[in-house]
Amino acid sequence: MTAIVSTIMAVFEFLQNMFHAALAPIFHPLNTVLGGLPNWVASVFGVGLFVMAMIWVGVFLKKDYVNYGRPHKSIWTDLRLWTCLSMMPHVIFYLYFR
Amino acid sequence: MEVVGLHPVDIVIIGVYMAGTLLLGLYCTRFVGNAEDFFVAGKALPFWAIGFSIVVSDIGATDFVAVAGAAYRNGVAAANFDWMGSMPAMVIAAFLFVPYFWRSGVFTIPEFLGRRYNSAVQFINGLIWVVFLFMMLAVMQWITADKLMFTVLGWNKYVALWVVAAVTGIYTFSGGLTAVVFTDVVQLVVMYVGGFGLLALSLWEVGGWSALQSKVLAMGPEFQDHFKLLLPHNTTGPFPWTGIVFGLGLVLAVAYMSGNQVIVQRTLGARTEWDAKGGMLFGGFLKSMIPLMVALPGLCALVLVPTLGPEDADRAVPEMIRIMLPAGLRGLMFAALFAALMSSISGTLNSAATMFLTDIVGEMRKWRKKKPLSERMALHIGRAITAILIVSTAALAEPIGDKEQLYVYIQTLLSFFQGPVLAVLLLGIIWPRATGYGGLAGLVLGVFFSFVLNYTPDLFPSEDPFLFVAWWSFVFALIVVVVVSLLTKPESPEKLRGLVWSSVVSDLEAQKALDERVSS
Numbered sequence: 272m273t274a275i276v277s278t279i280m281a282v283f284e285f286l287q288n289m290f291h292a293a294l295a296p297i298f299h300p301l302n303t304v305l306g307g308l309p310n311w312v313a314s315v316f317g318v319g320l321f322v323m324a325m326i327w328v329g330v331f332l333k334k335d336y337v338n339y340g341r342p343h344k345s346i347w348t349d350l351r352l353w354t355c356l357s358m359m360p361h362v363i364f365y366l367y368f369r
Numbered sequence: 370m371e372v373v374g375l376h377p378v379d380i381v382i383i384g385v386y387m388a389g390t391l392l393l394g395l396y397c398t399r400f401v402g403n404a405e406d407f408f409v410a411g412k413a414l415p416f417w418a419i420g421f422s423i424v425v426s427d428i429g430a431t432d433f434v435a436v437a438g439a440a441y442r443n444g445v446a447a448a449n450f451d452w453m454g455s456m457p458a459m460v461i462a463a464f465l466f467v468p469y470f471w472r473s474g475v476f477t478i479p480e481f482l483g484r485r486y487n488s489a490v491q492f493i494n495g496l497i498w499v500v501f502l503f504m505m506l507a508v509m510q511w512i513t514a515d516k517l518m519f520t521v522l523g524w525n526k527y528v529a530l531w532v533v534a535a536v537t538g539i540y541t542f543s544g545g546l547t548a549v550v551f552t553d554v555v556q557l558v559v560m561y562v563g564g565f566g567l568l569a570l571s572l573w574e575v576g577g578w579s580a581l582q583s584k585v586l587a588m589g590p591e592f593q594d595h596f597k598l599l600l601p602h603n604t605t606g607p608f609p610w611t612g613i614v615f616g617l618g619l620v621l622a623v624a625y626m627s628g629n630q631v632i633v634q635r636t637l638g639a640r641t642e643w644d645a646k647g648g649m650l651f652g653g654f655l656k657s658m659i660p661l662m663v664a665l666p667g668l669c670a671l672v673l674v675p676t677l678g679p680e681d682a683d684r685a686v687p688e689m690i691r692i693m694l695p696a697g698l699r700g701l702m703f704a705a706l707f708a709a710l711m712s713s714i715s716g717t718l719n720s721a722a723t724m725f726l727t728d729i730v731g732e733m734r735k736w737r738k739k740k741p742l743s744e745r746m747a748l749h750i751g752r753a754i755t756a757i758l759i760v761s762t763a764a765l766a767e768p769i770g771d772k773e774q775l776y777v778y779i780q781t782l783l784s785f786f787q788g789p790v791l792a793v794l795l796l797g798i799i800w801p802r803a804t805g806y807g808g809l810a811g812l813v814l815g816v817f818f819s820f821v822l823n824y825t826p827d828l829f830p831s832e833d834p835f836l837f838v839a840w841w842s843f844v845f846a847l848i849v850v851v852v853v854s855l856l857t858k859p860e861s862p863e864k865l866r867g868l869v870w871s872s873v874v875s876d877l878e879a880q881k882a883l884d885e886r887v888s889s
Contacts, residue, residue, distance in 0.1 A: 290825045298828045306603035313599040313610035324460045340643035357654035368598040
């Protein structure tokens with residue numbers, strides 16, 4: 272039993288070393304670049320994700336598709352407006368806590 | 370830890386709340402006549418009920434305790450899971466995934482995958498989810514009974530466990546998704562009142578927002594990042610900004626909001642597609658308030674109960690309830706915790722029963738070439754599964770919940786699937802050229818790559834790199850699906866009709882055909 276366990280552990284360790292040798296040259300330089308970025312870059316990406324989602328719904332998707340099945344054509348039932356309104360608190364939070 | 374004593378007024382408030390929830394749930398029984406009523410509320414849910422229900426199903430009683438604890442240890446970065454980890458993903462779910470699930474008239478996500486790929490994909494996906502939801506139900510019940518009711522309140526944990534199981538089980542058994550959703554609406558209101566009440570009193574006690582900031586920042590250098598949402602990439606903590614934006618915002622959250630039956634089932638019960646999408650957006654808006662009431666009290670606890678220390682941070686909320694809230698409000702706060710618990714249990718229970726019937730029983734009947742179940746029979750079996758699930762998970766709550774490591778292991782294992790499953794689902798919807806072989810290869814190799822990334826040491830600066838594992842396994846699976854699909858035979862246009870994005874967006878005839886299929 273002990274021999275089986277130690278064999279498995281040896282294979283596991285061998286695989287770990289093999290994958291580390293293959294993947295470390297890819298991820299380590301990436302970590303160095305990302306670790307050196309100033310904090311405002313993080314805020315740009317964070318807030319940018321919310322803004323991009325708003326632009327996708329408001330500009331790129333067809334209005335008919337976004338509002339398919341809406342009960343009546345009032346501005347208050349336009350889901351493009353809903354998207355922006357529901358995103359705004361998040362944008363404010365990410366700008367405030369930066 | 371000192372037990373929180375309850376005044377008779379508090380006990381009356383909790384009792385009235387439990388009885389009221391049960392009565393409301395039982396009242397919804399009159400709307401259940403067949404399986405569609407039971408599993409997807411007869412496709413009659415308005416957007417506001419969907420939004421309320423999505424939020425409250427997602428927040429459990431343990432979240433109140435655990436998120437406040439994480440905020441005590443790591444600061445507001447703990448709120449990322451409800452902000453970055455929700456709204457962008459809910460927008461993507463609302464406009465990319467939900468219309469297809471809704472228009473195809475399915476009850477479950479695996480059922481959709483079965484139509485797009487094949488029956489085996491549906492069965493395997495359904496089985497994985499049913500096992501996971503079963504474990505989750507047991508652990509949720511045990512942790513709450515043991516860590517909340519016994520440790521905090523000093524109540525008999527077995528009695529508390531069976532009372533909660535009985536109340537939630539009875540109304541979910543009787544009223545199905547309609548009862549789950551409408552009790553969720555009430556439960557969210559109670560949660561908001563209790564949660565914001567605690568936040569307001571905590572801030573009052575600390576001396577206001579500015580005082581909180583200056584007092585926490587004055588506590589030492591290790592607290593300087595407590596008011597930053599996005600922490601540097603090379604932080605050793607669990608929330609580096611790259612992991613939060615890419616791993617959480619673009620992969621884990623999207624997989625959760627689009628592929629989690631407990632969340633998506635509410636939108637499948639919408640009365641129109643507009644309500645389904647609007648419900649997701651409204652839910653996202655309501656969810657933006659959750660960190661204010663679950664994370665900020667954790668920050669206030671740094672000032673009010675500084676003696677706790679990081680290892681006991683999860684005691685922050687119970688301690689503040691004990692020292693700050695007067696009789697009456699204490700009962701309301703515990704009613705809020707019960708609301709969070711019961712809504713999570715009822716939502717998970719209804720979804721597990723739906724998947725068990727649709728993706729396991731239904732598929733096994735197909736393989737044995739038996740006729741599909743009648744609506745009436747499906748309703749009876751659905752109710753029987755609900756009863757069996759709640760009784761068995763309550764009975765097994767202690768043995769499963771006590772082996773918390775097993776649950777953590779299964780949760781970790783499931784997180785390995787999230788990136789690859791999202792890649793397969795996403796390409797299945799937006800790219801008609803994706804084939805069954807491509808999907809299978811992407812899933813298998815993507816999960817293998819997740820294991821490699823997770824068990825190879827020193828690849829990422831974070832000590833717990835699950836966010837990076839999710840992102841890179843997603844990217845890897847995308848590449849595999851594309852390469853293998855291009856090397857294999859394309860699917861026939863007839864099979865893909867109405868199941869891929871381009872055919873539904875541009876083809877009005879396909880939209881009409883799907884509408885007729887749903888309404889027939």
